[in-house]
Amino acid sequence: MNTQDAAHGHGEKAHGSVTLYMVFAFVLCAITFLEWWIFKHRNSIGITNHTMVFTLLSLSLVKFAMVCGWYMHLRYDHKSLMKLLFGGMLLASGTFLALGIIVHPKECDALKGECFKIRDPAPAADTTVPAEAKPGEAAPTAP
Amino acid sequence: MMLDSHHAGSPGTAHAEAHEAHAHPTNTGVDNRKFAMWTLIASECFLFGTLIGNYLIHKDRGISGPKPHEVYQIDITTLSTFDLLMSSVAMVLALYYCNARRLRLFQFWTAVVAVGGIIFLGFQYYEFSTFVVHDNLGLSTNIFASSFYLLTGCHGAHVTVGVIWMLAILITSLIKGEKWFNSTMVEVAGLYWHFVDVVWIIIFTVVYLFVYV
Numbered sequence: 116m117n118t119q120d121a122a123h124g125h126g127e128k129a130h131g132s133v134t135l136y137m138v139f140a141f142v143l144c145a146i147t148f149l150e151w152w153i154f155k156h157r158n159s160i161g162i163t164n165h166t167m168v169f170t171l172l173s174l175s176l177v178k179f180a181m182v183c184g185w186y187m188h189l190r191y192d193h194k195s196l197m198k199l200l201f202g203g204m205l206l207a208s209g210t211f212l213a214l215g216i217i218v219h220p221k222e223c224d225a226l227k228g229e230c231f232k233i234r235d236p237a238p239a240a241d242t243t244v245p246a247e248a249k250p251g252e253a254a255p256t257a258p
Numbered sequence: 259m260m261l262d263s264h265h266a267g268s269p270g271t272a273h274a275e276a277h278e279a280h281a282h283p284t285n286t287g288v289d290n291r292k293f294a295m296w297t298l299i300a301s302e303c304f305l306f307g308t309l310i311g312n313y314l315i316h317k318d319r320g321i322s323g324p325k326p327h328e329v330y331q332i333d334i335t336t337l338s339t340f341d342l343l344m345s346s347v348a349m350v351l352a353l354y355y356c357n358a359r360r361l362r363l364f365q366f367w368t369a370v371v372a373v374g375g376i377i378f379l380g381f382q383y384y385e386f387s388t389f390v391v392h393d394n395l396g397l398s399t400n401i402f403a404s405s406f407y408l409l410t411g412c413h414g415a416h417v418t419v420g421v422i423w424m425l426a427i428l429i430t431s432l433i434k435g436e437k438w439f440n441s442t443m444v445e446v447a448g449l450y451w452h453f454v455d456v457v458w459i460i461i462f463t464v465v466y467l468f469v470y471v
Contacts, residue, residue, distance in 0.1 A: 143343045203302070
């Protein structure tokens with residue numbers, strides 16, 4: 116038995132049934148509705164920004180795990196596929212962090228708009244040179 | 259001998275055995291097409307991670323034009339999210355019936371996936387056109403608009419590719435009938451479609467619901 120057989124023979128379980136997929140569909144819809152409800156009623160339920168971010172991120176992670184694990188069959192598939200996905204996500208997180216460090220909001224605020232604001236154009240310099248009176252000569256008089 | 263992973267324990271075991279004769283051994287233990295799709299998905303994670311990061315950095319930095327909270331229509335976006343989630347359910351059912359060799363049901367659910375994708379694109383077209391016409395938020399209005407259109411437009415392009423792929427599978431199965439049952443092809447297409455759905459799950463939360471954060 117080669118690696119392939121081993122992977123399929125022992126590493127995989129039976130996939131889901133139609134009932135399971137339907138239950139998951141209901142849960143996914145319910146979570147999305149809950150997210151929308153939290154967003155709509157954030158003021159009336161008095162939720163802070165931090166709590167809202169934590170709650171909504173957690174809910175979306177649950178949806179993410181459900182779709183990846185069951186609909187994409189990652190839960191039943193070869194482990195190397197999960198490593199691939201998490202490798203990509205790790206790279207994405209690294210790039211995300213790098214972007215945040217390179218274009219840090221506080222840094223740009225400290226520059227007072229040097230980053231993103233367009234400075235007002237400087238007033239145009241007067242190119243006409245006034246005639247200077249030489250010593251001993253009368254100053255030019257206006258007509 | 260390689261065996262399509264989705265066949266294991268699924269209703270189409272007889273077909274899996276027949277298909278096994280045409281399969282090739284792989285040194286990864288996974289069908290090469292499937293492995294390639296997962297590699298693409300990993301790189302797409304990288305792409306969308308960058309685009310989401312770019313959006314989050316720039317969303318409040320526009321110096322002219324409307325702000326995100328002035329233009330977003332969360333109710334409509336929630337509806338489009340429901341639509342995409344349901345299309346993902348349809349996709350997994352299409353694969354299930356493909357494995358079960360139930361041609362009509364497979365074709366029905368594949369058509370539902372394609373229609374779901376088209377409806378999502380319709381929502382996106384409506385959103386973009388409202389932004390441009392009603393809110394005067396064009397691609398180059400400000401840096402928020404540029405990063406928003408880049409992110410959601412890139413996702414919309416992925417949905418478009420997915421819809422074309424689903425239609426191609428549907429048309430091929432309609433032409434070839436019972437002779438055409440390619441579980442691996444449907445599974446690979448399904449992986450792509452579910453990934454597009456997963457990306458939207460993140461975008462919906464991070465881009466739309468975090469608008470006041």
